[in-house]
Amino acid sequence: MLPLPDSLRPSAERLFADRLELAERFTTLLAEQGPERGLIGPREVERLWERHILNCALMVEAVDPAATTLADVGSGAGLPGVVLAIARPDLEVTLIETMQRRTTWLEEVDAELGLGLEVVRSRAEELHGVRTFDVVTARAVAALDKLARWTLPLVAEDGQLLALKGGSAADEVDKAGTVLGKLGGRDPRIEQYGIGEVEVPTTVVQVRRRAQATRKGETRG
Template sequence: MVEITPKEKAAALSVFGDRTALAERYVQHLATSGMERGLLGPREVPRLWSRHVLNCAVVAELIPSDAYVADVGSGAGLPGLTFALARPDLRLTLIEPLERRVTWLNEVIDDLGLDNVEVLRSRAELAVGQVKADVVTARAVSALNKLAPLTIPLLEGHGQVLAIKGRSATEEIEKAAKVIRKLGGTDTSVVTVGEDLLEEPTTVVRIVVGR
């Protein structure tokens, strides 16, 4: 079992509500088969809740109701599966090119009984035309100047990209500004979420495309 502190449990209940037990099951998958299959390292297990699952899940508050979300480079389902758990109203496609990760994601989705999420084995640039999302999300995929061309085209001219980033967010925006504008980005900002729930809030770069 992965231990959860009282503060993390309170945050989980706030974010996942009556699906907190499912979120706990997801964390157990991460700590066991996820680690065994190399989706994350053993050093991450003690901080799965704070650094990974809750860090991602709080971003769900930025996603409009009933949106169709594409999560690029889903890997271990971070952030995509946390959104599927926290927001049953959303419809999600997890885009992941590596077969072993796709297999693991499908196993976890089946075990958790989630009916609002599917997995597409594809590189992001090849998913354009197959996926037309309202919101595209990504975490730990690449620097923003390389991430923008992988995410913005999936919106087909309208919507927003939510990229979970670290302290270099502002610097990355400056370096990517020209690329973002060329791809149709009309407004780029840094948003902080989870201040009231997490010891270290989550930094998100939000790119608005179209109006």
Template structure:
């Protein structure tokens, strides 16, 4: 990943953003894989019930770049699980951008795991496993260095679902809305249960002109 790139001399809409030099520079070597994934999502996402009809023209801004925003806060090697992976956001984007990272996509719905398996095969992602089921079903099955998710549940519920999958010393790194600070207090009891340190609220910025997203990171102390 090349990092943030200015877009002062470019004007984007939903159709041109993904093909812009700014976005190509941001993704660097990962661009071709990410662009192919965006194409698959645009062509099949609505038909297969993965995204709504209004999202088709906003795939890059609302979904691809939004998902990419979490990547700088994840390890470069080791393992990450994306729970409730759905269409593969952010898990597929993470796997393309971090090829040395083992990525586990956990998704309960069969039609979505079928889609995920097809995308993994199409993109040749050898660093991805797709597991069908709820996160809770895997609490005793594996542990990873980080668990991520996007638009899955309120923080208190998300911690109960996710933290048992996080190794001691690992992190929960999730994409959240601006109001996530309001979810912290109701989650404190369950955070203490898993020996979590004070949550951090971070800015997930990608390219100029695209709104930054909010990321919450919680470390599980050893």
């Protein structure tokens, strides 16, 4: 098992509560299998807890408490989808991923941890007009303007798009303004979580989808 550093335990206990053991098991699975299965780089193992697990878990603070469904686009290793499913067991979580080897991994994780996830092998665009979710998340998938075209059509009216970003967040929001507007996105804002808890706070771009948004201009690309 990859030990949880003592300095991070208070944050982990706050975010995962009585499901911390599940988070520890998931982290161990990633540490043991992630590099050989091409899910994470070998150098990422030693900083899995802070830079990946808690980085994603802090995202839960941006999720609407009233949300019941969440889709993670480009879920890959399960970041942030699996982590959010552990932290918010009340959510119905769907993991959307295009690569077979990654969907296989996600299905194995679900079976091992008993999270009740839905794993869908698909491009996000193929689900436009078919599925919508209260919350759609993405981490390290694409620049916001491109990401919005893939994800906003999956967001239910008055739902949330939550994109985990880094230092380029403000610039991406500026460049994506026109696209967001055409797709029904409103009130884009940047929030940081975990300040004072972790070395690098979690930066989340939050976009609401307008109720009864016009579909004109949506790109299915």
